Every structure is written in structure tokens, then in C-alpha cells.
Amino acid sequence: MNEKVFLINNQSAERLNQKPFLFELALEEYLIEHPEIFFLSSELSKPTIAGYEVAKNRKRYDIVVRYDDSDVIAIFEAKKGMLDSRAIFQVRDYMRQYGESMESETLIGGLIGTSIDSKTISEIEKSKDLFAIVINRYDANDKECIHTQIYSPQNKIVKDYKKYKLIDANGMTYTNLGKGKLVYQIIKSYLELKPCTIAELQKVFPNSLMKKTNTTYDLVRKNNISPIDKEYSRYFHEPMKCIDGEVLICSQWGIGNIDEMIKYAQQKLNMDIK
Numbered sequence: 001m002n003e004k005v006f007l008i009n010n011q012s013a014e015r016l017n018q019k020p021f022l023f024e025l026a027l028e029e030y031l032i033e034h035p036e037i038f039f040l041s042s043e044l045s046k047p048t049i050a051g052y053e054v055a056k057n058r059k060r061y062d063i064v065v066r067y068d069d070s071d072v073i074a075i076f077e078a079k080k081g082m083l084d085s086r087a088i089f090q091v092r093d094y095m096r097q098y099g100e101s102m103e104s105e106t107l108i109g110g111l112i113g114t115s116i117d118s119k120t121i122s123e124i125e126k127s128k129d130l131f132a133i134v135i136n137r138y139d140a141n142d143k144e145c146i147h148t149q150i151y152s153p154q155n156k157i158v159k160d161y162k163k164y165k166l167i168d169a170n171g172m173t174y175t176n177l178g179k180g181k182l183v184y185q186i187i188k189s190y191l192e193l194k195p196c197t198i199a200e201l202q203k204v205f206p207n208s209l210m211k212k213t214n215t216t217y218d219l220v221r222k223n224n225i226s227p228i229d230k231e232y233s234r235y236f237h238e239p240m241k242c243i244d245g246e247v248l249i250c251s252q253w254g255i256g257n258i259d260e261m262i263k264y265a266q267q268k269l270n271m272d273i274k
Contacts (some may be wrong), residue, residue: 016138051233064233079113167272179253
């Protein structure tokens with residue numbers, strides 16, 4: 001078994017036994033169980049797994065990650081081995097296919113593997129929307145140790161990171177809400193005040209509030225999809241309870257459509273949003 005030396009406080013060293021991921025599927029399963037590994041920066045610091053093994057337009061994306069604090073979606077391609085230019089080409093193709101139906105959130109690409117070549121590092125640093133995570137696993141005194149290193153663009157993503165404060169019709173206050181979480185809380189607060197059926201909720205929150213005309217997914221939909229369905233990553237994964245079942249709330253909110261929802265909540269639902 002290969003070994004690697006880690007320096008501790010630049011003073012002493014601890015010899016660790018490498019514990020490699022034997023298959024790509026094993027790496028993907030580990031990542032899904034540990035979404036905190038997808039922490040990329042202070043602006044992209046609240047990752048949640050939005051979907052995995054997502055099939056769309058004949059393409060298969062390993063992992064889709066949503067950053068709830070910044071309304072960003074990331075397509076991650078996992079490799080059990082070195083990340084190179086071929087991996088960048090692949091994730092770029094995935095981004096193009098996935099982004100065709102996105103109108104609001106920002107889409108970025110991510111690579112994750114056990115090593116990376118210098119040319120790929122350079123390409124990522126020159127990009128505006130690519131990240132890479134190099135991950136390795138070790139045994140340290142019968143305890144598992146994970147070491148990651150993140151490679152990111154030298155120029156930050158141009159993005160509106162505005163946060164909102166909501167005072168709902170119940171007088172409850174919610175702060176530091178990104179665009180998607182603001183919509184989620186508006187609908188949740190409404191349901192707490194006025195429990196209703198799924199059809200009634202869909203009537204109160206129609207698809208027209210999203211300002212979308214060329215998409216097939218709903219603002220509010222019945223919770224009858226699984227993580228392998230291509231539309232799963234379009235929704236928050238915390239379902240809400242209606243009188244006759246559970247619903248999922250669309251997460252596709254950004255600069256292009258959030259104002260309509262804010263205006264509606266203020267004028268029709270007696271909510272205050274700042």
C-alpha cells in the first residue's frame with residue numbers, strides 16, 4: 001500500500017497509509033454522503049446534493065450540486081485518477097447541455113479526482129466558471145483522513161449575491177435568504193398560515209410567477225420524483241406538506257425572475273421583503 005507524509009504545523013510528520021477509492025462509483029458514493037467536500041469558496045460555501053447520475057439529453061452527469069447561499073448550480077464530473085484536459089472538455093459539454101434550459105441560476109463546472117496535471121490547473125485558473133477538487137483518503141491510526149485541494153478561477157464569478165430579509169404574514173422574521181431560499185420560505189410561510197391542497201397551492205403560486213415559457217417544470221409540483229430523474233435537481237429537496245400530499249418547490253430563481261415573486265408576495269400575501 002502506498003504511503004504519504006503529511007507535515008503537521010511544519011514541525012513534525014505523521015506517516016499515513018493511503019486508502020484509495022477502488023472504483024469511480026465508490027468515489028461518487030463517498031462524495032454524495034459528504035457534501036461538505038464541495039465547499040469551494042466563501043461565496044460557494046453551502047453545498048447540497050441536487051442530484052446524481054442525472055440523465056439528460058443523452059448525457060450523464062455524475063453529481064449536481066446546488067449552493068443555496070449564492071443561487072449557483074455546479075455540474076461535477078468525478079474521476080478515479082488524474083484530471084486532465086479531456087475531463088475539462090467533457091464537463092464543458094455537460095455544462096452546455098445542462099444549461100440549455102436554465103434561465104436564472106448561474107452554472108459552473110467542477111472536476112473531482114485524485115490528482116491533476118499542470119496544464120489543467122492553468123486552464124482552470126484562466127477560466128471564469130471551472131473548479132477542480134483533488135481528493136485523497138488515508139488511514140491514520142485506524143481513523144479515516146481526507147485531504148482535499150481546491151483549484152479555482154483567478155477571476156471571481158460575476159454574480160448577484162444579494163440577501164433578503166422576509167417578514168411573513170405571521171410576523172415571523174427570516175434573514176440572510178438567497179433568492180431560491182426566499183421563494184421557498186414565502187411558500188412555506190403561506191402554507192403554515194393557510195393549509196391547503198396541492199391544486200390550491202399551485203393556483204396561489206402559478207408557474208407564471210417564474211417568467212418561464214419554454215420549460216416543462218413547475219413552480220410547485222407533487223413530490224413524486226426521485227434523485228435519478230432529470231428534473232430532480234431543479235427543486236429543493238425538503239418537501240412541504242399540503243392537505244392531500246407533499247410538494248417540491250422549484251429552485252430556479254435569479255435576477256431574471258425574483259422581482260415578480262417579491263412583488264406578488266408583498267402585494268397579494270401581505271409579506272414584507274427587504
